[in-house]
Amino acid sequence: MPDESSYLLPSPSLTPDGATGGVNNRSSRFSLTAAAGQSAAAAILVVIGLTIVFFNTSQHDGSASSLLGYEMSGNGKKVLKKALNCLGNKYSCMKDDRYSKVTLKRAYELPYAALFQDQRGQKKYEASDVTIVGDEVYSVCDNSWAISRFGKSLLPFNEENVQVGDPNRVPDEDSGYEAIFHHEGLFYVIRESVYHGDREERKYTPEVGEYHAIIEELELSENDYTVVNECRCEFEFEGDSKGFEGAVGFPDEDGVLYIVGLCEGNHCSESRKNDVGNGRVVLMKKSEDPEMTQCVWETVRVVNIPSSAAFLDYSAIDITRDGRVAITSQEHSAVWLGQAKGIDNGVIDPIGFDFEFEVKSKVLQFPKDGGCHTIYCNIEGIHFMNDDMLMAVSDKMKSKGRQDFRCHDKDQSIHAFVIP
Known part of the structure; x- marks a missing residue:
């Protein structure tokens, strides 16, 4: 039986999505049973990978013999690595x-482009x-100033699906x-992290700092909204790319x-973002x-996230x-489900608010x-x-080869999932 952590938390380094699809069709012909978790099965996978690479390489440069004990060309090494990656990915499932x-x-999903009758010039x-x-x-998009509104059924091109406000x-x-929630008739939207200095002279007020999130309070009408208030957050970030990525709000008694506010980087930091398991939220x-x-x-x-x-x-x-928590990771394509304490019937105890470390997550x-x-990248x-x-909801996939082509199909979309 594999260690539970191996499938509960898929790691980007262990699921190399950059592998090409050239060998996928051939590898899909092979089926392994659940009992193939032994070393023999792993050896078979290597042989299959070598065989696939043998044929692929021989078709391209006539150097198939290099795979059978001779020095492998740079291209051959890449093909071998991609073949084994593809096989390894499938085997892991x-x-x-x-x-x-x-x-x-x-359950169901739809691209944003298919929601609106009027795209309002948005591509x-x-x-x-x-x-x-x-x-x-x-819903909000970080490239648009409009607030998207639509029904939970996600009917395409429905006249009730609109972009409220000027994009x-x-x-x-x-x-x-980067975040939106509703409280007592107002929508609160959070701008991730905004530079507060003079961009031309590169000056900023020391007591304020350079990078802070901004929270706007919006009153929505049928087709537009009014900015009722706009306040910066005291919490300071290291730059404009690793600020708040999500937020929820609760009144106290x-x-x-x-x-x-959920910080995107570990330790709420850009420089320490890769120190996994050190997520943070900021109570404000x-x-x-x-x-x-x-x-x-x-x-x-x-407050520390478990x-x-x-x-x-x-x-x-x-x-x-009632304090049930969901926190997602884009990099891991995963969601953590846990429990918060200090939230009861929609009311928060700011002193007692924390995450339940003892409750199973x-x-x-x-x-x-x-x-x-x-x-779902x-x-x-x-x-x-x-x-x-x-x-x-899913952001637009990263361009210029920074993400695998398989990320394209689900980007810029809204999705509904069933929890097992």
């Missing part, structure tokens, strides 16, 4: 008799978060919206709103200075009224393709639809 227990099941949808209010879904509210500038409370007419979301405290969420990045968060992976490759938003289902 086939050997796991608990795949259905640790993998979300896709890309870098989706970053999603929330559900009543029977309506609201180009600030010309030639992306919104940087006195009705004062607290925001839980708004403070307004009547003399300076300024508002700031002050840091109440920083190390069982051993992710390279943290891309979205949702917490239900689990990591579930998003579905793979037929070759066990990652296809850009999950950036998550929300509980009910006790048994999650809704997620």
Whole structure:
């Protein structure tokens, strides 16, 4: 029986999605039973990989003999590596008799481009978060200033699916919206991390710092919205690329709103982002200075996420009224499900808020393709639809070869999954 961590938390280094599909069709002809987890099966895979590479290489450069004991060319090494990667990916799913227990099941999904009758000039949808209010879904994209609104059924080209507000509210500038939630008639949207200095003179106020998230409070109408308030966060980031990636809000027993902001990088840091298992959330409370007419979301405290969420990045968060938690990782194509304490019936105890380290949590992976490759590569938003289902949104895939071609099919989309 393999170690549980091997399938509960797929690692990018162990699932090389950069492998080409050239050998996938041939490798799919072979089937291994669950009992093939022995060393003999691994040896068979190597032989199969070598055989495939033998034929592929011989067709291209006539140097197949190099694979049988002679020095291998650079191209041959690459082909061999890709062949073994493809076989290894598929084998990792086939050997796991608990795949259905640790993998979300896709229920339905739709690209953003198929949602709206009126695209409003938008050709890309870098989706970053999603929330559900009543029977309506609201979503933000970090390249657009509009708020997307549509029904949970995700009917294509439905007239009720609209972009609220001007997508180009600030010309030639992306919104940087990375989170959205609703509280008492207002929508709170978070701009990940914004430079607060003078870009031309490279000056900034020392007591403020350079990079801070901004929280906008929006009042939505049928087709537009009004910015009611706009406040920076006291918490300082190292740059504009590893700020808040998700957020939820709860009132305390006195009705004062607290925001839980999810940091994208481990330790809330750019320089220490790869120190896995050190996720953080920042608990914040708004403070307004009547003399300076300024508002700031002050840091109440920083709370550690349990190390069982051993992710390279943290891309979205949702917490239900009874404290159930979902935190996703884009890099791992996975979601951590756990429990928070200090949240009861939608009310937060800011002193007692924490994550339950003793309560059993689990990591579930998003579905793979037929070759066990990652296809949900850009999950950036998550929300509980009910006790048994999650809704997620995907950003645009990275260009210029930074992500595998298999990431293309599911990008810029909204998805519904069943929790096993």
